[in-house]
Amino acid sequence: MSTTFAKALNTALRDAMSEDERVLVLGEDVGRLGGVFRVTDGLMDQFGEKRCFDTPLAEAGIVGFAVGLAMSGMRPVVEMQFDAFAYPAFEQITSHVAKLRNRTRGAVGMPIVVRVPFAGGIGGVEHHSDSSEAYYAHTPGLKVVTPATVEDAYSLLREAIADPDPVVFMEPKRLYWSSADVELPAAAPPFGQAVVRRRGNDVTLVAYGPTVPVAIEAAEAAREEGWDVEVVDLRTVVPFDDETVLASVRRTGRCVVLQEAQGFAGVGAEIAARVQERAFHSLHAPVLRVSGFDIPYPAPKLEHVHLPDVDRVLDAVARLQWDDEPDTRWTRGLDGHGLTGAGLGGVA
């Protein structure tokens, strides 16, 4: 039976609420409307206004309120309507949600899930398509999760709700209406375990969230060029799975990191650094990043220029193929090809 990504999330919430009375859903328009992406559809009807409720329109208030709810023993799941709307809540998330366990020496945990519909590709106007995962991933105490498949939408959200620690759950908006033949409840590997979505021997392509389908498509296309590309889906950015990524790179000897977010100081930079620190002697070429440009998310008619696509990934893969001629190629017109230059500076 075909199930959409959004429906899998909805079912995860429903199942978690059925199993545990402490689970609450709150946010803007999550009640009667069922959320602007319908992820909370029907929850208020089924569980009542005490379990699924609309709040005043104030993001810091929503997250701060959830902190208090968690202190009283509840397990709140909050919805931030869109990525860039979550910024007013940033202080609550970084100063309190992330730190309360630490500040209280373990006495007060924060079992809160902050759901953030994120990233672009849906033709949204400004402030509706930000990739904000690096802000959260840079904050100790938070787990940062980005499902890319229908199974993961269900299983990772269930795990997020059950987790004793706060989880920023980043839902790629452009995958909401993707679907798969999946029977729910679906089981999948736990947090901190990346998954190889496609086996390959020549290049490791690391992706997460919205770029996983792009990576798989690129890997299929690369086969026609004779390149055997392995795709690793991180699933959780924090905890980060060094083991799976490094095992793959040590085998393939080449690595491209793919992210939709702007490149500078992003998650891809962290991954590239970790790979080069830990698998340097296995590498036949520098780790490359393919990312969005270092610009505010563009207007809808130009987002196709910004978003890393299959061609841009293939271009990066092509640049990793010259084992015997390490000459000027690495400095040639890279920015013009949408590869982030920052990661290549040291090679020039």
Add this chain to the structure above:
Amino acid sequence: MTTTSESDLSTRGATRLLPSTDPVRLLDEQGRRTGDDDRYPAPSDTDLLEMYRRMVVGRRFDVQATALTKQGRLAVYPSARGQEACQVSAVMAVRDDDWVFPTYRESMALVARGIDPVQVLTLLRGDWHCGYDPVATRTAPQCTPLATQTVHAAGLAYGESLQGRDTVAVAFIGDGATSEGDFHEAVNFAAVFKAPVVFLVQNNRYAISVPLAKQTAAPSLAYKGVGYGVESEQVDGNDPVAMLAVMRRAVEHARSGHGPFLVEAHTYRMDAHTNADDPTRYRDAAEVEAWAGRDPLTRLEAYLRSAGVLDDAGAEAVRAQAESFAADLRTRMNTDPDLDPLELFEHVYATPTTQLLEQREQVRAEMEAEPDAEGTAEEDHR
């Protein structure tokens, strides 16, 4: 065009929410009872005697903590001297199972609540962020970011009511922090969800150096509740009798299902913002002097003596108790805490990530390679 008459406001319930025109006061500056206020029955003399005891201990604690800062035992200390009536009344107005949400200036309130003073000072001493168990003490960590804890209080109070408990939360906040967005979101959320929260605004006239007039144009901070549909009151924060009476009514209002209540206590911070601050740069000696004449402890003591519930021997007994409290605190603060650097990695997540375990191992190796003089090496010599 019509103007809104008072009766229109009344129909819509607005007048019910309005604070008194002047701050509620039940003791004058000489400590004489000013008469009764039907809305705020005066507490019993027994309760006031207990309040006096906690205020004397609180002030002695505050003076001691300030001294410990000068001795380098505390990294910083924000004094609350002069605000004893606000701090003590708030914790006396609640039950042990109610929650309080303090700021960094509420050390005295926490001591009055019965939390071990060494634990209260742990944050300021610099060995861990929150020195006490918030769950066991029903006291949130002292909050350094401004106003953020007020939203937590609203959420906790609502969460408690959802679970059928009649717990009340008291959120402390200063005058400056009422300018922060989180305060407004907290009052609004609490009102919409009828959460049993009391917001206690201690208006001590200055946010570090910025005076109230530069903070707000409102005639009183108490009026800030009205716009959100929250019953509000202003009170003489240096009048212990009025403070306890108003806080008790506020807590009762919240507990009985009427939603939040906002109290503005007019008071004054007698000392600097913290030891790092020079208050002579921004306020007149004459102003400080005038407020010294409204000292809450002197007022309460005068009242209790005139009521015949306190005499020289009684006052001396309380003072002796405060001295012994301070002496005990000094002794215990004179020893350096035993800290384990490896614990740094234990409370980031419920279970450390592999990366944290690697970093923990790095620190462990560093400690082994270079045992410091006071730590392992010394033990090795024994």
